Amino acid sequence: MYYWTNELWRLAYLIxxxxxxGWLIGLPGWGLAAGLALFIAIHIRHLRQLxxxxxxxxxxxxxxxxxxxxxxxxxxxxxxxAQHKAQSRLRDVIRRVQESAEAMRDSVxxxxxRGNLDWxxxxxxxxxxxxxxxxxxxxxxxxxxxxxxxxxFEARDYREPLxxxxxxxxxxxxxxxxxxxxxxxxxILVRDITRLQRLEQMRQDFVANVSHELKTPLTVLVGYLETxxxxxxxxxxxxxxxxxQMQEQTLRMQNLVADLLLLSRxxxxxxxxxxxxxxxxxxLESIRRDAExxxxxxxxxxxxxxxxxxxxxxxxxxxxxxxxxxxxxxxxTAPGSTITLRWHPRRAGAALEVIDDxxxxxxxxxxxxxxxxxxxxxxxxxxxxxxxxxxxxxxxxLLRHDAHLEIESxxxxxxxxxxxxxxxxLTQATGDISEESTLIPGSLRRR
Numbered sequence: 001m002y003y004w005t006n007e008l009w010r011l012a013y014l015i016x017x018x019x020x021x022g023w024l025i026g027l028p029g030w031g032l033a034a035g036l037a038l039f040i041a042i043h044i045r046h047l048r049q050l051x052x053x054x055x056x057x058x059x060x061x062x063x064x065x066x067x068x069x070x071x072x073x074x075x076x077x078x079x080x081x082a083q084h085k086a087q088s089r090l091r092d093v094i095r096r097v098q099e100s101a102e103a104m105r106d107s108v109x110x111x112x113x114r115g116n117l118d119w120x121x122x123x124x125x126x127x128x129x130x131x132x133x134x135x136x137x138x139x140x141x142x143x144x145x146x147x148x149x150x151x152x153f154e155a156r157d158y159r160e161p162l163x164x165x166x167x168x169x170x171x172x173x174x175x176x177x178x179x180x181x182x183x184x185x186x187x188i189l190v191r192d193i194t195r196l197q198r199l200e201q202m203r204q205d206f207v208a209n210v211s212h213e214l215k216t217p218l219t220v221l222v223g224y225l226e227t228x229x230x231x232x233x234x235x236x237x238x239x240x241x242x243x244x245q246m247q248e249q250t251l252r253m254q255n256l257v258a259d260l261l262l263l264s265r266x267x268x269x270x271x272x273x274x275x276x277x278x279x280x281x282x283x284l285e286s287i288r289r290d291a292e293x294x295x296x297x298x299x300x301x302x303x304x305x306x307x308x309x310x311x312x313x314x315x316x317x318x319x320x321x322x323x324x325x326x327x328x329x330x331x332x333t334a335p336g337s338t339i340t341l342r343w344h345p346r347r348a349g350a351a352l353e354v355i356d357d358x359x360x361x362x363x364x365x366x367x368x369x370x371x372x373x374x375x376x377x378x379x380x381x382x383x384x385x386x387x388x389x390x391x392x393x394x395x396x397x398l399l400r401h402d403a404h405l406e407i408e409s410x411x412x413x414x415x416x417x418x419x420x421x422x423x424x425x426l427t428q429a430t431g432d433i434s435e436e437s438t439l440i441p442g443s444l445r446r447r
Contacts, residue, residue, distance in 0.1 A: 049063040049073075050063075050072075050073070050076075061077070062074065062076065062077045098119075098121075102121050102122055104121060104123060105123060105192070106123060106189055106190060106191050106192070107120065107121065107123045107124035107126075107127045107128060107174075107188070107189070107190035107191075108120060108121045108123070108124065108187070108188070108189060108190075109124050109128070109130070109140070109187070109188040109190070110185070110186075110187055110188075111140055111185060111186040111187070111188065112185055113183055113184040113185055114139070115139050115140050115141070115153070115186065116137050116138060116139050116140070117130065117135055117136055117137065117138050117139075117140060117143070118136070118185075119136075120132075123190075124190065127166055127168075127169075127172065127174060127190055127192065128143070128144065128166070128167060128168065128190065129143070129167055129168035130143065140153065140188070141153060143167075144167060145167070146164055146167065148162065148164060149162065149164060149176065152176070152178070153178065156180075158177065158178040158179065158180070161175045161176060161177045162175070162176040162177075163175050163176075163193070163197075164176065171194065172192055172194050173192070173193050173194045173197045174190050174191065174192060174193065175190065175191045175193045176188060176189075176190055177189045177190075177191075204264055204267055204268070207260055207263075207264055208260075208261065208264040210260075211257045211260040211261045211264065212261065214253070214257050215257055218250060218253055218254055218257065221246075221250050222247075222250055222251075222254065225243065225246055225247050225250060226247075228243055229243060229247065252387075255387055256387045256389070259387045259389040259390070259393060260389065262320065262393060263372070263389055263392055263393055263396065266317075266393065266396035266397060266400060267396060275312045275313065276312070276313070276314065276315055277310045277311075277312060277427050278310055278311040278312070278313060278315045278318055279310050280305065280307075280310060280311065280343050280352070281303075281305055283315070283318070283319060283322070284303050284305075284322070284341050284343065285303065286319075287319065287322055287323050287326055287341070288301045288303055288326075288341065290323065290327075291323075291326045291327060291329075291330050291339070294327060294330050294331075295330045298335035298336065299330055299333065299335065299336070299337055299338070299339055300336075300337070300338040300339070301326075301338075301339050301340075301341070302338065302339070302340045302341070303340075303341045303342075304340060304341070304342040304343070304344070305343050306342070306343065306344035306345065307343050307344050307345045307350045307426075308428075309350060309426040309427060309428060310426070310427050310428070311401070311421060311425055311426065311427070312425050312426070312427050313400075313401045313425060314400075314401075317397045317400065317401070318397065318401070320393060320397060321393065321394040321397040321398060321419065322341075322352065322354070322419075324390035324391065324393055324394050325354040325390075325394060325417045325419075326339065326341065326354055327390070328390055328391070329354055329356040329358070329415075329417075332358065332359075333356045333357075333358030333359070334358060334359070337356055337357055337358050338356070338357050339354065339355070339356045340353070340354070340355040340356075341353070341354055342354075342355060346420060348422065348423055349420060349421050349422045349423045349425070349426065350420075350421050350423075350426055351418050351419060351420045351421070352418070352419040352421070353416055353417065353418045353419075354416070354417045355414065355415075355416045355417075356414050356415055357414040358414055358415065359411065359412065359414075360409045360410050360411045360412050360413050360414055360415055361376060361407075361409040361410075361411070361415055362376070362411055363409070363410065366407050366409065369391050369407060370391045370392055370394070370395040370405065371392065372388065372389055372392045373388035373389065374388065375388055391405075394417075394419075398419055401421065401425055402421070402422050402424065402425055403419055403420055403421045403422065403425065404419075404420055405417065405418070405419060405420075406418040406420060
């Protein structure tokens with residue numbers, strides 16, 4: 001404000017002075033015009049100084065100026081110094097980020113909002129075959145042409161990583177993880193998981209081979225035990241008790257081997273190739289009867305059908321998954337509990353739920369329930385005869401059918417296991433099933 005007041009006073013002095021001089025010589029108008037012209041000439045000179053300073057080297061000391069121009073030169077100089085320091089800091093940060101990315105063994109690729117390659121580290125050149133600078137600006141799908149990657153890239157659902165072979169080295173197995181950031185830009189992180197894949201394959205082969213090799217000796221044991229049990233009355237009571245325990249443990253071993261072989265088969269392919277139409281009412285009623293036999297009438301089992309559509313998939317696998325959930329509910333709930341099998345519509349698909357009103361599960365255990373051999377209560381699980389593989393089988397069956405498992409439970413409030421199927425897996429049922437019906441135990445009567 002101080003400088004602008006001075007400028008106004010300077011303009012007033014020039015106009016009054018030059019106007020007074022013009023009045024003395026009899027030309028007051030020319031005097032006023034000369035005062036304004038002199039004022040404008042002073043500002044034009046300062047503008048030329050400003051232009052020359054900015055054009056030549058704005059980092060040098062600013063030119064000398066008077067009044068408001070001197071203050072403007074000083075402020076611009078201080079602002080440019082602050083901007084220069086900020087830019088230097090940003091350049092240092094970018095340089096450190098690039099150096100850090102260069103030091104990584106994982107590939108880092110940055111894409112702009114159009115999906116064009118913007119920057120990548122040297123590991124990406126080794127794993128993906130990118131070449132600098134000729135590939136810069138190319139669309140990523142022009143260089144990574146695997147159909148699975150193109151589908152993954154265009155789907156924009158990057159919650160799960162994608163596993164593919166390297167486009168330049170067939171012996172490398174890579175894990176792609178995309179992340180959206182900034183103005184719809186993408187960051188691609190690529191890890192070499194070849195060693196992990198080999199270890200996982202070795203583990204699967206080992207389990208499958210051992211399980212297969214155990215089948216023959218177990219079959220021999222079961223045969224001899226059955227033969228001995230036919231003449232158990234001729235054995236001393238102590239031997240009879242031992243024979244019964246051997247039969248129970250041999251049966252448990254057979255169930256364990258069967259589950260291991262099934263899980264090994266499911267792990268080899270995450271998507272089923274069978275697309276038979278599975279009618280849920282009949283399947284659930286069959287599972288309910290099997291569960292009643294296991295329960296020996298100590299549980300109440302109900303079926304509720306609210307979704308008229310069927311599932312497209314492998315019926316034996318779906319039966320195995322649902323049976324595991326229902327049989328677990330029978331084993332781990334107290335006599336007198338109610339178990340409900342509910343098939344109902346859900347947003348963008350449908351869900352099959354197995355609900356019980358038993359003791360419930362502590363929330364700390366829920367994230368690990370689908371792990372192999374994970375047990376909430378080891379003592380009780382052993383007593384019930386479970387193998388510890390049931391929920392792992394359920395998870396892999398659902399993965400093969402593009403579905404997933406959700407678990408909800410609290411201590412003292414029962415448990416809910418929900419199999420969520422996408423709309424793409426649902427087909428129109430052949431039977432005339434109402435949109436909301438309930439199957440009660442022992443019948444197929446609708447509500």
